[in-house]
Amino acid sequence: SRKLLQKFLVSTVVLIWSLTVMMIYNCCGQLNLVDGKMQYLFDENGRRYLDAFGGIATVCCGHCHPEVMDAIVNQTKRLQHSTVLYLNNAIADFAEALASKLPGDLKVVFFTNSGTEANELAMMIAHLYTGCHDIISLRNGNHGNAAATLGATAQCNYKFNVIQTGVHHVLNPDQYRGVFGSDGIIYARDVENLIAYGTCGRVAGFIAEAIQGVGGILELAPGYLPAVYGSIRKAGGLCIADEVQSGFALSGSHFWGFEAHGVVPDIVTMAKGIGNGIPIGAVITTPKIAKVLTHRTYFITFGGNPVCTAGGLAVLNVLEKEKLQQNAYSVGSYLKERLTVLKEKHESNSSETLSVTFMADSGSIDFVIGDVRGRGLMLGVELVTDRELKTPATVETLHIMDQLKELGVLIGKGGFHGNVFRITPPLCFTKEDADFLVGAMDFTMSKM
Numbered sequence: 001s002r003k004l005l006q007k008f009l010v011s012t013v014v015l016i017w018s019l020t021v022m023m024i025y026n027c028c029g030q031l032n033l034v035d036g037k038m039q040y041l042f043d044e045n046g047r048r049y050l051d052a053f054g055g056i057a058t059v060c061c062g063h064c065h066p067e068v069m070d071a072i073v074n075q076t077k078r079l080q081h082s083t084v085l086y087l088n089n090a091i092a093d094f095a096e097a098l099a100s101k102l103p104g105d106l107k108v109v110f111f112t113n114s115g116t117e118a119n120e121l122a123m124m125i126a127h128l129y130t131g132c133h134d135i136i137s138l139r140n141g142n143h144g145n146a147a148a149t150l151g152a153t154a155q156c157n158y159k160f161n162v163i164q165t166g167v168h169h170v171l172n173p174d175q176y177r178g179v180f181g182s183d184g185i186i187y188a189r190d191v192e193n194l195i196a197y198g199t200c201g202r203v204a205g206f207i208a209e210a211i212q213g214v215g216g217i218l219e220l221a222p223g224y225l226p227a228v229y230g231s232i233r234k235a236g237g238l239c240i241a242d243e244v245q246s247g248f249a250l251s252g253s254h255f256w257g258f259e260a261h262g263v264v265p266d267i268v269t270m271a272k273g274i275g276n277g278i279p280i281g282a283v284i285t286t287p288k289i290a291k292v293l294t295h296r297t298y299f300i301t302f303g304g305n306p307v308c309t310a311g312g313l314a315v316l317n318v319l320e321k322e323k324l325q326q327n328a329y330s331v332g333s334y335l336k337e338r339l340t341v342l343k344e345k346h347e348s349n350s351s352e353t354l355s356v357t358f359m360a361d362s363g364s365i366d367f368v369i370g371d372v373r374g375r376g377l378m379l380g381v382e383l384v385t386d387r388e389l390k391t392p393a394t395v396e397t398l399h400i401m402d403q404l405k406e407l408g409v410l411i412g413k414g415g416f417h418g419n420v421f422r423i424t425p426p427l428c429f430t431k432e433d434a435d436f437l438v439g440a441m442d443f444t445m446s447k448m
């Protein structure tokens with residue numbers, strides 16, 4: 001009976017853990033994925049899935065890309081060590097290659113193990129450099145899950161009840177649901193007002209994603225970032241671009257998300273796809289700002305270790321060699337076009353309500369695609385029950401995701417209400433994959 005009790009306790013812990021992970025990653029059902037090859041994943045039974053989400057989560061070049069794997073394996077065979085103690089070429093080579101991708105004076109690279117660590121460090125640098133405490137972030141933003149980053153994150157479903165000081169969440173320049181539509185300049189006034197009325201007039205900094213990922217693939221309204229960067233700098237603060245999701249060529253038109261807004265940040269953070277699945281993040285800033293870290297000893301034992309940086313450098317080489325940014329642009333534009341047609345199709349499909357009818361246990365619910373948005377291979381499809389009121393079709397979104405999985409297609413889910421499909425495949429995604437994905441979505445929605 002002791003063994004039984006032990007078994008029961010273990011399975012309870014596993015269940016709670018799995019549920020937590022499922023909630024965190026907004027994934028439905030559980031797949032035990034055991035193999036990966038480029039844009040495909042395979043479960044324990046050998047069933048193949050088209051991965052239309054992995055580009056953001058872990059992989060940008062494709063699962064187990066042979067060149068990235070070779071680089072990691074070769075470096076592992078040669079030397080794996082802490083970054084702190086000695087020099088190693090792999091670290092310097094990746095730092096140099098990364099810095100060459102950034103504009104202006106953004107040339108000093110600190111490596112971390114994750115996006116959370118990168119944003120924590122970026123905000124700490126902003127505090128140290130300015131001597132100020134206040135950080136401004138956007139509502140609906142997501143920046144990580146340690147003390148400062150949890151504070152900057154502004155979605156209650158991602159926040160724990162912990163003390164949060166010196167952080168202000170301003171209006172999100174959300175072009176779909178925001179009260180000022182696509183007028184970025186008006187949203188930016190909220191930041192100016194906040195500095196005037198909610199701080200001493202000086203701030204440490206501002207952190208934002210150019211395209212909110214977890215928040216539901218929301219591109220900030222045009223004109224917003226230049227205006228806000230102006231206000232922040234006037235108040236002595238630093239502008240931090242969180243490129244953990246929107247960076248590394250995913251948006252197709254640009255390598256970094258902020259570039260589409262014509263701004264140059266003071267600090268850029270990145271992680272996730274940059275290591276194609278291995279844990280690495282980075283903070284890049286100017287030599288002048290970076291100097292604040294020389295006042296004390298700062299290190300992260302494995303931040304930018306030789307194995308992860310060798311992998312990171314291989315990722316950059318593959319991106320270049322296989323022209324993956326261009327692919328993100330062309331396949332992404334094609335996919336967005338097809339999704340827009342799908343939006344129109346399902347609008348006119350149903351004669352009475354101009355929507356798709358979902359037979360739920362509680363009766364029938366109508367839903368439509370309310371919005372198709374994003375850039376390159378970072379696309380969002382928002383489902384609503386009503387185009388006018390934009391009522392989130394949360395249950396239906398989850399149901400469709402589940403059905404897609406049955407058809408062998410994996411996509412992500414996000415947005416505050418969990419009603420936005422996040423389509424962020426590895427950058428090797430093809431037009432044929434795009435056709436298959438849209439076909440599967442169309443089939444599922446029509447069936448419902």
Ligand code: PMP
Nearest residue numbers: 114115116142143144244245271
């Ligand atoms: N920034 C953004 C934009 C993110 O989406 C996330 C992860 N949700 C993070 C930072 C934190 O990254 P990590 O999970 O690697 O700590």
